[in-house]
Amino acid sequence: MKQIFLIAILAAIAAALPLFLGENPYIIGIMISVLMMAALSSAWNILGGYAGQYSFGHAAYFGAGAYTTMILITLFNLNPLLCMAGGIVVACMIALITGGIVFRLRGHYFALASIAVAEIVRLSVLNFEFTGGAQGILLSDLSLWGLDLNSKNPFYYGMLLVLVVTLAITAHLRKSKTGFYLQAIREDQDAAASLGINLSFYKNRALLISAALTSVLGSLYGLYIRFIDTSAVLDLRLSIEIILTAIIGGVGTLWGPVVGALLLVPLAEVLRSNLLGDALVKAGLVSETSGMGLFLKENLAHAHVLVYGIITVLCILYLPKGILGLFRRVK
Amino acid sequence: MLFLQALLSGILTGGVYALAGIGMSLVFGVMNISNFAHGDLMMLGMYLAYFAFTLLHIDPYLSLILIMPIAFLFGFMMEKVFINRVIYHPHQNQILLTVGLGLIMSNTALLAFTSDPKILTTSYSSSAFNIPGGIFLSVPLLISFLITCGITAILSLFLLKTSTGMALRATSQNREAAQLMGINVAKMSAIAFGIGTALAATAGALIAPTYYIHPLAGHSFLLKAFTICVLGGLGSVAGAGVGGLIIGVVEAMSSTYISSDWKDVVVFVLFLAVLLLRPQGLFGKKGGQA
Numbered sequence A: 001m002k003q004i005f006l007i008a009i010l011a012a013i014a015a016a017l018p019l020f021l022g023e024n025p026y027i028i029g030i031m032i033s034v035l036m037m038a039a040l041s042s043a044w045n046i047l048g049g050y051a052g053q054y055s056f057g058h059a060a061y062f063g064a065g066a067y068t069t070m071i072l073i074t075l076f077n078l079n080p081l082l083c084m085a086g087g088i089v090v091a092c093m094i095a096l097i098t099g100g101i102v103f104r105l106r107g108h109y110f111a112l113a114s115i116a117v118a119e120i121v122r123l124s125v126l127n128f129e130f131t132g133g134a135q136g137i138l139l140s141d142l143s144l145w146g147l148d149l150n151s152k153n154p155f156y157y158g159m160l161l162v163l164v165v166t167l168a169i170t171a172h173l174r175k176s177k178t179g180f181y182l183q184a185i186r187e188d189q190d191a192a193a194s195l196g197i198n199l200s201f202y203k204n205r206a207l208l209i210s211a212a213l214t215s216v217l218g219s220l221y222g223l224y225i226r227f228i229d230t231s232a233v234l235d236l237r238l239s240i241e242i243i244l245t246a247i248i249g250g251v252g253t254l255w256g257p258v259v260g261a262l263l264l265v266p267l268a269e270v271l272r273s274n275l276l277g278d279a280l281v282k283a284g285l286v287s288e289t290s291g292m293g294l295f296l297k298e299n300l301a302h303a304h305v306l307v308y309g310i311i312t313v314l315c316i317l318y319l320p321k322g323i324l325g326l327f328r329r330v331k
Numbered sequence B: 001m002l003f004l005q006a007l008l009s010g011i012l013t014g015g016v017y018a019l020a021g022i023g024m025s026l027v028f029g030v031m032n033i034s035n036f037a038h039g040d041l042m043m044l045g046m047y048l049a050y051f052a053f054t055l056l057h058i059d060p061y062l063s064l065i066l067i068m069p070i071a072f073l074f075g076f077m078m079e080k081v082f083i084n085r086v087i088y089h090p091h092q093n094q095i096l097l098t099v100g101l102g103l104i105m106s107n108t109a110l111l112a113f114t115s116d117p118k119i120l121t122t123s124y125s126s127s128a129f130n131i132p133g134g135i136f137l138s139v140p141l142l143i144s145f146l147i148t149c150g151i152t153a154i155l156s157l158f159l160l161k162t163s164t165g166m167a168l169r170a171t172s173q174n175r176e177a178a179q180l181m182g183i184n185v186a187k188m189s190a191i192a193f194g195i196g197t198a199l200a201a202t203a204g205a206l207i208a209p210t211y212y213i214h215p216l217a218g219h220s221f222l223l224k225a226f227t228i229c230v231l232g233g234l235g236s237v238a239g240a241g242v243g244g245l246i247i248g249v250v251e252a253m254s255s256t257y258i259s260s261d262w263k264d265v266v267v268f269v270l271f272l273a274v275l276l277l278r279p280q281g282l283f284g285k286k287g288g289q290a
Helices: A001-021 A025-050 A059-076 A079-102 A108-128 A153-175 A177-187 A190-196 A197-224 A235-250 A256-272 A275-282 A291-318 A322-330 B002-031 B038-054 B064-082 B091-113 B141-162 B161-171 B175-180 B185-210 B217-231 B237-257 B260-277
Strands: B128-131 B136-140
Touching: A001 A153, A001 A256, A001 A291, A025 A153, A025 A177, A025 A197, A025 A235, A025 A256, A025 B217, A059 A197, A059 A235, A079 A108, A079 A197, A079 B260, A108 A235, A108 B091, A108 B260, A153 A177, A153 A197, A177 A322, A190 B217, A197 B161, A197 B175, A235 A256, A235 A291, A235 B091, A256 A291, A256 A322, A256 B002, A275 B141, A275 B237, A322 B128, A322 B161, A322 B185, B002 B038, B002 B136, B002 B141, B002 B161, B002 B217, B002 B260, B038 B064, B038 B091, B038 B185, B038 B217, B064 B185, B091 B217, B128 B141, B136 B141, B141 B185, B161 B175, B161 B217, B175 B260, B185 B217, B217 B237, B237 B260
Parallel strands: none
Antiparallel strands: B128 B136
């Protein structure tokens, strides 16, 4: 109950933030990315953190939501909410098939199989005609069903709503029978099975919840960016970013994914937009026209993945329980 | 004729895949770690061959004499500094660590060598043997295949006959028991990872003349190497050899009879089918539930 209050208070503060910050599209954009990554990572955390099933293929569900929504809108001009529901159906179908295959497997095999399923989805989307293939799907209509797609605020609140729902489900799960079953499966599958827990039923349940939430985020992302292609919504890199965010914050904790997203997304943005390079130039440390300055300007934008790699390695070696795990150890 | 052509070129390409798969399988067998940096190690091999060719004017196949020891040392050090610290950690931590190391390698390469693909063109890059009956065998692929066979034979002899090889196999069979018998398992892990890296880099160098060289090229080979390992049984060196050939042939057949766009999908479907029907692989002894 305490956690539910905390979620409500923080959600209220987050909901009020745009009123204070005004209509600065850049800041709102970064905040949307933070909320989206926090929600994606929290949704993954239900399966990965609580049930202990490290899915390396969550991009498949994100892409299912994004592609279903964009295809339904461009072809039939359906209500966006209906499209999202369609996305959930497709994502859950993929999840059921995936679950049927991968939940028989453990450890390495599970991770590898989840990647293989996601890659099959990605390559199929890339090769089919109706998905736009390598060109992706562009949404040119800007006023959809009374929703002004030019404004970022609806997406801010949309992402916030999904995040709050995901956190509330997680908080509820932690105290429910299903949640205890999932944690039992995480700690020892054989012991859990011997106590009468239906492994595949509960694993599939966690996967379905996780996939449905992830697909809604994919739908929102598609409408928000108005352009999707396989490298943006179905890439293995996205699946890994989702896991990283959870790992850095703390896997299997309620707030870990949120903390991870608050740290990683702004960091990536600083590197991507070359704020760091500009700051070095402004501070007079590097001259803009010197070789070093040009190198930074050219390449620093690509460096955020490199920084992700370094953070991952350091995190696994020195902070395997994440930032929140650090506090828990003290207690 | 079409069938025979696809079969032969599949086997030739499969040989190089086999080399990458054997490296990964050896690491998995000895250390029980899925090395997600394997594809990026192949990419390093490709760049080593490229720079040996453009800067030192050494033939890519000859440069293997240089590349293999460099890659072995690189892998040996990588194991000593990073990998051995997670050897008793949960699988997911090991996977994420190697993912992180792979990201560091590929993105450092991206910064250093830019994202422009490089092409290594030798005098024989596009030449082919013409077998009567209208079958063409690409010369670079044929050389690669023969080198692969040689290296695999040497590796098998090493594993079967030398004391280090036997110690490696013992560690692979049972780490604790090997340690009780006085085998330095930490050293064996470093050696296995070094050999794995050397094989990955060799596979990279072998395909460099027939493939475009790009910092992110390792990605697609990583998944292929996993498929090969699982097909042959994770940890089984002989299995990985056969698995590589099978994957090469399956790819060539699906390119010929379905479409080259779908060949990777066919490989992944095969991968899932093997996991479902025979999770221990064709030659593996351990079950997929292990």
